[in-house]
Amino acid sequence: MDRLKEKFAAKALPLADEIKTLIKEHGHIVLGSYTIEQVYHGMKGMIGMVTETSKLDSEEGIRFRGYSIPELRQKLPRGSGGENLPEGIFYLLLTGDLPTEEDAREVSNAWARRSHVPKHVFDMLDSLPKGTHPMTQFSLAILAMQTESNFAAAYRKGINKKQYWDPMFEDVMNCIARLPRIAAYIYRRTYKGGVHIEPDPKLDWGANFAHMLGFDDDGMKALMRLYLTIHVDHEGGNVSAHATHLVGSALSDAYYSLSAGMNGLAGPLHGLANQEVVRWIYDLRTHYGEKMPTKEDIADYVKKTLAEGRVVPGYGHAVLRKTDPRYIAQMEFAQTHLADDELFKIVQMLYEVVPEILKSTGKIKNPWPNVDAHSGVLLIHYGLTEYDFYTVLFGVSRAIGVLTSLLWDRALGHPIERPGSVTTDWMKAQIEKAKATA
Numbered sequence: 001m002d003r004l005k006e007k008f009a010a011k012a013l014p015l016a017d018e019i020k021t022l023i024k025e026h027g028h029i030v031l032g033s034y035t036i037e038q039v040y041h042g043m044k045g046m047i048g049m050v051t052e053t054s055k056l057d058s059e060e061g062i063r064f065r066g067y068s069i070p071e072l073r074q075k076l077p078r079g080s081g082g083e084n085l086p087e088g089i090f091y092l093l094l095t096g097d098l099p100t101e102e103d104a105r106e107v108s109n110a111w112a113r114r115s116h117v118p119k120h121v122f123d124m125l126d127s128l129p130k131g132t133h134p135m136t137q138f139s140l141a142i143l144a145m146q147t148e149s150n151f152a153a154a155y156r157k158g159i160n161k162k163q164y165w166d167p168m169f170e171d172v173m174n175c176i177a178r179l180p181r182i183a184a185y186i187y188r189r190t191y192k193g194g195v196h197i198e199p200d201p202k203l204d205w206g207a208n209f210a211h212m213l214g215f216d217d218d219g220m221k222a223l224m225r226l227y228l229t230i231h232v233d234h235e236g237g238n239v240s241a242h243a244t245h246l247v248g249s250a251l252s253d254a255y256y257s258l259s260a261g262m263n264g265l266a267g268p269l270h271g272l273a274n275q276e277v278v279r280w281i282y283d284l285r286t287h288y289g290e291k292m293p294t295k296e297d298i299a300d301y302v303k304k305t306l307a308e309g310r311v312v313p314g315y316g317h318a319v320l321r322k323t324d325p326r327y328i329a330q331m332e333f334a335q336t337h338l339a340d341d342e343l344f345k346i347v348q349m350l351y352e353v354v355p356e357i358l359k360s361t362g363k364i365k366n367p368w369p370n371v372d373a374h375s376g377v378l379l380i381h382y383g384l385t386e387y388d389f390y391t392v393l394f395g396v397s398r399a400i401g402v403l404t405s406l407l408w409d410r411a412l413g414h415p416i417e418r419p420g421s422v423t424t425d426w427m428k429a430q431i432e433k434a435k436a437t438a
């Protein structure tokens with residue numbers, strides 16, 4: 001068994017026993033109560049699952065295994081160009097421990113070894129119309145890899161449930177290893193005439209991804225490492241993580257589960273917002289005849305968007321109540337590498353203008369920018385301008401979080417998820433009961 005797999009087993013299997021005892025002895029403790037509004041409004045704030053890899057605090061932002069983004073920027077191993085290696089955050093999410101440089105390198109090597117994508121996946125992609133949205137292609141390609149599932153094969157043979165984690169580990173490692181190749185293939189077939197670029201096994205995972213997309217400059221490689229690190233995980237309740245967890249709870253394998261999660265990420269209120277932000281900024285520029293808009297212009301355009309009953313993409317969040325630390329990390333990158341970029345200046349102006357307008361509506365709970373408000377502008381600066389592709393980049397990164405989490409689900413023996421649901425008539429009956437006892 002390889003070192004990482006052994007380490008994972010040594011961490012996860014004792015916790016599985018501990019959780020069994022915890023439920024037996026303390027399972028009756030009440031955690032909280034919830035309201036009718038929460039049930040109708042997407043279960044926000046209701047504790048409904050356990051996710052070991054990360055925890056989101058509404059004021060502080062995301063913590064990965066207890067570490068904030070600024071802390072991790074100091075503590076995780078870095079690639080050339082100074083940005084953290086996504087291999088490092090994978091190691092942290094998987095084991096709960098900070099990786100050494102050697103640990104991150106081992107993950108890099110393991111992913112390079114496992115990165116071969118079966119030919120039928122490329123054949124399937126080539127059979128799709130060129131105009132198929134990149135996220136549709138990405139989700140289908142992940143599903144097409146299901147033929148490779150070690151977990152599905154082991155289940156068919158009759159594996160003991162205590163061993164589920166073992167073939168799941170293999171699937172998770174293989175799947176993550178192959179995603180950059182698949183994503184790059186989608187990009188090159190959609191936008192670069194089907195001229196593909198072979199992987200370079202000497203490069204780390206993020207740099208190799210940039211290389212296969214067709215970007216060999218150090219700036220883009222550094223950006224890719226940053227991008228793939230900060231988008232990995234956002235606790236368990238967001239749509240992509242929850243969909244992956246939910247589908248996986250039926251013992252669907254990693255490929256079925258991740259494909260489901262990616263279908264959720266493709267929604268404009270979730271990951272697709274990164275493409276919508278750029279589209280919205282381009283529309284704004286066209287609206288003002290391509291001149292640099294003033295703050296007043298931007299304010300008017302935001303008000304127009306709201307008046308049309310549309311959302312301002314890149315702003316707001318279901319949990320966060322302050323500026324997303326992932327936005328700040330990207331802003332700092334821009335300040336260092338592209339301070340004079342015109343689109344970056346517009347993004348900065350939006351940051352000054354949008355929150356006040358959103359606050360003034362009186363209903364938007366978080367007027368601050370989220371991760372998606374910034375990413376597109378950085379990618380455009382380095383030449384990746386095809387914004388319909390951006391959510392695929394998000395998906396490659398998010399796979400790290402949701403799949404490590406799914407692996408923990410299997411190791412901890414989490415059961416099938418099956419929340420209760422009610423009708424509005426049932427709700428009305430509860431309201432009558434509450435009135436009668438008041």
Ligand code: CMX
Binds near residue numbers: 269363365366370372
């Ligand atoms: N622009 C306009 N209206 C907004 C808004 C925004 N950026 N954010 C919230 N609102 C509106 C909601 O649509 C809702 O309106 P109604 O009461 O008319 O239905 C009201 O404000 C209250 O919403 P909320 O409780 O503040 O926010 P939700 O938890 O319901 O939604 C989110 C959160 C992210 C979907 C929402 O803020 C939004 O649509 N933002 C724009 C899209 C976006 O950037 N999504 C990416 C999020 C990060 C990610 O997952 O990648």
